[in-house]
Amino acid sequence: MDKSKRARVKELLTKGEPRDDVIVEGWVKTRRDSKGGFSFLEINDGSCQKNIQAIVDHSLDAYKQNEKKLQTGSCVGVRGKLVASQGKGQSVEIQTGELWVYGGADPETYPLQKKYHSLEFLREIAHLRPRTNTIGAVMRVRNRLAFSIHRFFQDRGFVYLHTPIITTSDCEGAGEMFQVTTLDLNQVPKDNGQVNYGEDFFGRKANLTVSGQLEGEIYAMALSLIYTFGPTFRAENSNTSRHLSEFWMVEPEMAFYDLDDDMDLAEKFIQYLFKDVLEECSEDLEFFNNRIDKHLIETLTHVAENRFERIPYSDAVHLLEKSNEKFTYSVEWGCNLQAEHERYLAEKHFKKPVIIYNYPESIKPFYMKLNDDGETVRAMDVLLPRLGEIIGGSQREDDLDTLQKRIKEKGLDLEEYWWYLDLRRFGSAPHSGFGLGFERLVQFVSGVENIRDVIPFPRTPKHAGF
């Protein structure tokens, strides 16, 4: 086979000038037999949503030999002439000269026959679901968003930082942690009745990270602008459409940024990603727009093109108190805003993304910078209509004394934070950062309702298959 003739379906369909000799390899989506003595094969190679049509004459030897194998799901190669298509629905098609079958797919047992499959069912065959239109489209959009995240930060001089996955500190206390061990659980070594972690791999208790923020601050205090993009974990027994036990998080951290700079960056970031994906994944977004949410593209465009509303927490509480909405949870200053409150603000009141900032100190972690009022901290949350919170961030406390005081007030152990405190002891600087849950971003951009369908292999309570 002359490998130089190989082309991907996307390339042929987008820049497809007719050419004499082209090879396409992929999976048969459907086959239609014509009475005129030929078949139409719809071939997909995952490069795009659309298939390329190959016309196979039944007089071809290869057709006769492989006729039975040419079923939905089989993997084939065709070689032939790329010509303008006479039929509807495609610009070009292949007049097949050669045909070969790599692997068949018995229609009796292959689960992905051409019919409707629920997303729930597809999760059970997570090894085959990437071959479906929906999951294929999700993963292309996910890919583009991931690359776009890197480009956004790289263009601005940020350094990509790999913060550790295994950690011996639970500094943030952001959630329940998974333990990592090499101890034999059938015979846990003990010392005075307690687990003897001296015998464990790291010589002490170790966990999976819940956030790379604190380590990110270390590098921001040297390289100024950094971002992380890696997996994080929560061992919470949450079976909802918005929670995963393993998910990817993006966490930029910026020296010399105050809360305003932080909010500016978060807004620019979201808008950059949306503009880019609207441009680069238009075919897949149209698919979602048709199948999942008729307002998807409109919503994404609106977010990309309009300034976000910014409102202090106190004003947001006022607004909610004065509204005539019936909320399940009542609102008063000092409370955590619930999803229903956030949705009201973003969807009903402002009808656009909202950034709420300056939250009560009492409901936020120790590391957020205390305002002069002594009651609020420089925290901010970005709320998107329909999805709710997509970004949470803050300016960090950079004053050593205040930070020590707050760690103690929160009942945490100062010694655990020795290195975090050192950052304020030596060359401290104002700095800020935020976190974005990557899967929630993919959910918003695709309109896909359940977060388990926007990650290749979801991990949730009782589920870690594949």
Place this chain on the structure above:
Amino acid sequence: MDKSKRARVKELLTKGEPRDDVIVEGWVKTRRDSKGGFSFLEINDGSCQKNIQAIVDHSLDAYKQNEKKLQTGSCVGVRGKLVASQGKGQSVEIQTGELWVYGGADPETYPLQKKYHSLEFLREIAHLRPRTNTIGAVMRVRNRLAFSIHRFFQDRGFVYLHTPIITTSDCEGAGEMFQVTTLDLNQVPKDNGQVNYGEDFFGRKANLTVSGQLEGEIYAMALSLIYTFGPTFRAENSNTSRHLSEFWMVEPEMAFYDLDDDMDLAEKFIQYLFKDVLEECSEDLEFFNNRIDKHLIETLTHVAENRFERIPYSDAVHLLEKSNEKFTYSVEWGCNLQAEHERYLAEKHFKKPVIIYNYPESIKPFYMKLNDDGETVRAMDVLLPRLGEIIGGSQREDDLDTLQKRIKEKGLDLEEYWWYLDLRRFGSAPHSGFGLGFERLVQFVSGVENIRDVIPFPRTPKHAGF
């Protein structure tokens, strides 16, 4: 402060036309006091290796107020005029009009005074070491390589895939695994004397992944071209300069690629990365070239510009047998090649990168495609002079019967591989892939000897601090 005047040191030094009003914020590397009544501050913000020099007149009020705080390691901001420098070593410098100190660094306690610090010592202060020239340079090079990896694959239509970190299968058997659990190790629930994993978070025993390859194959059998870039883990008690318990791996997987295509891609990949980093990180590479390895840039250029040697395993064994080298381990057909053998081939014999392929079946995993000779498999290793193996890959076995046979022969449990076998049952295709250890790449490119110094927070036996 007029934030629009802010600039990064790299920008000023590279495109630094004089300008009237500029703000720089960063950390003081050194301060020299002149008898003429002014001081030179060398300020670094991590954007590049070089510092920018700010000249501060002692008559400035801010200087008088902050004089004692202006020490090595303190964090400052200066505002002033960017002018062509009269002194040696820099093109431009700042005539300081305003000066402020964000945070001091007491010379009595700040560990990073201007003197030589061993890399071993710096590991103990991993929260401050990014402020050193060496670690700063390593992390900028690491960042560029990471981005370059994404660009290489994205430009070629590959989809970035996040394979799972927590896994319940030990399919590859590539190494010792860490266990992930939420069970209380003080009171492990048992059933008939054995751990009752029904009570664990995922309802069964779970581990940290050693490779994303098998899951990568799933997506290659749908999207054709994919790559992973994520953390992987080995719970091995290896205390060497080349082993980490947690490291990042890049694993592309390509449908319709045979072993030749796989080797072509691996070679292009390495050469692309080296060319890019030579261009984009010249300042940091020159630093490594001066400080660590006088032949570094020459070696990188040589690898980037010359075709790799390719040689079948059998021929490599012949070569080694015929050589007059004294090896610690003797060589015969069927043996694993040791580091000394690989070094001989790459450094002494061929004096360039070497790809060895078609290894004996008996020393390679079950998933590698069996050659027609029945004795060798389509495996390949890329060896670089000085570093040894940097890439290992193979064409995968795509024949269902052969694969089942080999799984059984290797003493593995067929049922564990149900989904992996399904990929050969439904629409099987020839496919190939490889793995690249990211930290080894950074080691090679920087010349840094110990792998613990090329990752922000190394995890090794008994070490998981920060």
